[in-house]
Amino acid sequence: MSLILDRRTALRGAVQGMAVAIGLPLLDIFLDGNGQAMAATGAPVPVRFGTWFWGLGVNPPRWFPNKIGADYDLKEELSPIAPLKHKINILGDFSLPLDGKPNLPHTSGGVGIRTGMAIASDRGLPAPSFDVLIGDVIGTRTRFRSLEVSATGDPRNSLSGRGNGNLNPAEVSPAALYARIFGTGFRDPNSATFTPDPAVLARRSVLSGVNEQRQALEARLGASDRQRLDQYFTSLRQLEKQLDVELTKPDPMLGCVVPGTVPDRPINAEIENVMENHKIMTDLLVMALACDNTRVFNMNFNNGASSLTRIGSTITHHQLTHEEVLDNRLGYQPEATFFVNKCMEAWVYFIQAMDAVKEGDGTLLDNSLVFAHSETEFAKFHTIDNIPMMTAGAAGGRLRTGLHVAGGGTPVSRVGLTLQQIMGVPVDRWGAESLETNMPIRELLV
Secondary structure (H helix, E strand, C coil): CCCCCCCCCEEEEEECCEEEEEECCCCHHHECCCCCEECCCCCECCCEEEEEECCCECCHHHHCCCCCEECCCCCCCCHHHHHHHHHEEEEECCECCCCCCCCCCCCHHHHHHHHCCCCCCCCCCCCCCHHHHHHHHHCCCCCCCCEEEECCCCCCCCCCCCECCECCCCECCHHHHHHHHHCCCCCCCCCCCCCCCHHHHHHHHHHHCCHHHHHHHHCCCCHHHHHHHHHHHHHHHHHHHHHHHHCCCCCCCCCCCCCCCCCCCCCCCEHHHHHHHHHHHHHHHHHHHHCCCCCEEEEECCCCCCCCECCCCCCCHHHHHHHCCCECCCCECHHHHHHHHHHHHHHHHHHHHHHCCEECCEECCCCEEEEEECCCCEHHHCCCCCCCEEEECCHHHCECCCEEEECCCCECHHHHHHHHHHCCCCCCCECCHHHCECCCCHHHEC
């Protein structure tokens, strides 16, 4: 018997007179010669986008490389990335002009990077974060439009949202994250069977049935209310698309392996627990990406005004950055730097976990673009120019890697513009006031 091999191939037979079919995972034979697309249909291997945030910056002389361009040097605090240096770009020397607005400690930097706007008050995001804009392009055909996660136990630890002060809350419990991804509603892409959930069918019907009432309501509203209603229905349209996805059998995914259940764990800011929770949530998030349940994510290791502490200690990372004396012999604050090192250790765990998942002739990391950043350069003085930033992964071949790029004091909004363009957002200018720019970082573009 001959088989026509494509991504929908199933092995068929009979057991005790009953027909059976077993689906196949995403095998290399289903891909084209480059391992980048389905051989039969030309459908591309999905490209993902995500962010990874850590708070309170670095010690700049011990972190930023001296050499610009390829084969950059690794300082003490950046040395953990050595195994994946060729897949990581270091971004520095970008400015964040405030146009006369105050520097809000641990807020202005992160919000400026994510929205391209300098904020006047700490009231959430003033505009959509670029991960949301990217999600509008690549996140509409997956079960989750995006997943937000925080390892420190605070759901408000988020820099993702649509603006108007709103933030997408972060999941803080590894057990709850497991249940959300792999519990009710999870569809194993490598399963031979698929049955649409009747509850999803009902929800889809309800959403589809209110269009006429919506139009009648809009006719009675003022401009401000129509704008609010439009934003609300934009969210509902995205939900409707996600429900459509849940009613469609997913394509097989080579790297998808459903993990075992996750037990309840302590959820707090003690670094020992944060490191372990981050590892578990990283592994879950990586499988959510590999199973194509989402293509957009935001991982927050700690918060901007870092509440990290050590078991048995009452002093936080944030307090240490201000209260610990600079060691003149070492040139840095050793106790505060302990937490910087832990942040870098966690970052490396995250990207190594993504790089361990094979996809075609590359890895999940190769088919992703992960943007990592902090909210300040040197926490003791709340500096926001030259905030440390990195990218990992090649975005499916769209991004050059292994470079140290210096912005020469140009606006940090160039980074957000570049990330959006690489991920297919149709934008040629982004940001507001002095952060408005039409200059992508061309060194990164393939």
